[in-house]
């Protein structure tokens with residue numbers, strides 16, 4: 002009977018089919034595996050046939066139904082391994098298969114694919130242009146240097162004609178993925194030796210040795226290409242795979258992802274950064290798997306910022322541990338705030354009422370008035386958050402002497418005394434009312450853990466997702482929950498998605514990640530078109546990294562996927578804009594996108610609610626994204642921008658991107674009140690829009706009525722508006 006291997010491109014094809022077509026794919030594969038090779042060639046239903054004049058003589062197709070065919074590679078040696086490489090509508094299947102050639106890379110020894118026909122067509126055209134060009138993009142590297150990075154002859158010929166990044170991009174989806182990545186990183190200014198280490202050596206080390214003389218060349222290369230191809234070991238595994246939705250991330254990891262997640266051990270805290278959609282959450286989940294598999298008794302805390310994110314982490318873990326749910330008993334998945342509340346309850350008793358931001362601000366407002374302070378509620382709340390709680394200051398002397406890092410307003414000693422008076426009153430009143438803030442609760446939990454060692458919750462490993470938004474008080478709690486040592490903390494986050502005004506120096510909190518940092522650069526979620534558009538929203542100002550000691554950068558960040566350019570439209574009035582958003586959503590649904598795979602969001606709740614009503618009037622099911630909404634409910638997600646954090650959708654509409662909404666003046670501290678806070682608030686506003694736009698996988702629609710946001714100017718300047 003034939004053996005089956007499936008590639009990531011095959012599953013991407015399956016993902017694009019509707020449910021009935023997917024079921025037929027599953028049926029065809031089941032049948033395929035049950036037949037002998039001889040029966041397979043004779044079977045009229047599957048109708049296995051060669052692809053006439055294909056670049057790769059091993060190319061075959063089988064029939065799924067009248068409209069859809071599977072493309073596969075048949076063995077041309079003694080092996081019986083068939084590699085399922087794609088599934089597409091009938092006519093496209095042949096044109097796709099004809100143009101492509103699968104080869105084994107001489108350096109990485111992995112199987113890779115290229116659109117050979119297109120490469121051969123483009124290369125001579127570029128070569129003509131190159132003759133007259135003053136400079137070639139890869140002139141600084143010798144053939145030997147490029148070959149060392151896995152660039153083969155065909156790609157080398159193409160590379161020698163490339164004059165700039167735009168031309169390199171034109172080859173993006175045509176060249177073998179790894180070779181393009183190497184060239185891209187060179188063009189982005191990365192050093193050849195770093196690329197070799199991160200890409201080539203990583204591929205080599207994550208690939209088990211396949212022996213071509215025993216297995217046949219194709220089978221050996223397949224067994225070495227684990228990041229893109231999975232071997233199906235037998236009918237049971239196939240049945241198991243076919244029975245549930247296939248989530249590629251469970252099986253296929255980029256070498257950088259695998260190297261990070263499955264590194265046997267880190268000597269201390271490790272930090273993983275990367276732009277939106279680069280698989281940081283995926284890596285965090287796989288790290289949990291590695292830690293659980295490695296030692297049978299270890300207890301793990303997997304934590305993040307919001308309840309919605311914790312729920313989605315729980316869902317991800319359930320998928321990853323589908324084979325053995327009992328392992329999950331050793332993992333606690335919850336928010337940092339929830340673990341603070343649990344700790345206080347366990348070690349002290351009822352923590353009382355926890356105030357939301359709004360109530361806290363009202364209290365500061367009252368105090369400012371009562372004490373006749375020259376500062377407003379926003380200033381006092383920020384001073385309390387960024388100085389008093391961030392440095393865990395507990396006495397007027399400590400506050401009087403502290404360095405107010407990150408604050409852009411000077412406070413003389415007498416002024417500090419007045420602020421402290423307000424702080425003391427604020428805390429006393431909360432104690433009197435049996436209330437506290439979330440950050441106070443975290444600080445209290447830390448004190449209790451120190452005072453009652455061994456009595457509170459404790460973990461062997463803590464894994465943190467979306468780490469960029471945590472406050473120092475929350476970091477202190479995480480530090481206190483896990484003893485210092487190897488694999489104590491594993492942090493993933495993206496400083497470019499910082500939307501909750503967190504400023505942290507991890508080192509000062511006893512969390513040093515020096516020498517244990519890694520970065521992910523390939524986006525698996527959105528198309529390159531959406532990424533570029535969204536990146537132009539950022540103004541290029543440097544962003545502090547997760548540690549607070551260095552700068553973060555999105556250099557080398559890109560997507561392997563391509564699609565439509567985002568659409569940005571201005572309208573005469575808000576009703577006209579609302580109507581356009583509804584029409585856009587209807588178009589997406591008509592094109593086959595499930596309503597639950599569409600998100601519509603706006604800056605203000607009132608506007609979001611109005612659009613939700615309009616969608617409902619148009620007959621569309623609507624789900625308002627709030628913390629406790631079940632994930633499987635049917636309907637277009639209507640959401641605030643903040644609630645979209647960490648989530649993703651096939652299509653996203655961001656409405657109301659006007660001058661008054663982005664930046665929203667009420668959310669931005671005036672520069673004359675605090676210069677640094679002003680800059681930070683503006684950056685958070687930009688990031689908020691960036692986060693919302695990068696939730697889109699395939700389509701992004703951005704709209705406004707009246708004057709558009711200044712943040713869109715960057716997109717206009719980049720020629721993308």
Ligand SMILES: Nc1ncnc2c1ncn2[C@@H]1O[C@H](COP(=O)(O)OP(=O)(O)OP(=O)(O)O)[C@@H](O)[C@H]1O
Nearest residue numbers: 249250253254255277278279280281282283525647
């Ligand atoms: N190796 C992979 N193969 C296939 N899909 C992947 C892979 N890694 C990640 N993905 C997919 O890419 C998308 C983004 O992954 P993930 O949510 O982990 O990224 P992230 O870096 O945490 O994103 P963000 O910071 O924007 O929340 C998800 O749909 C995930 O399933």
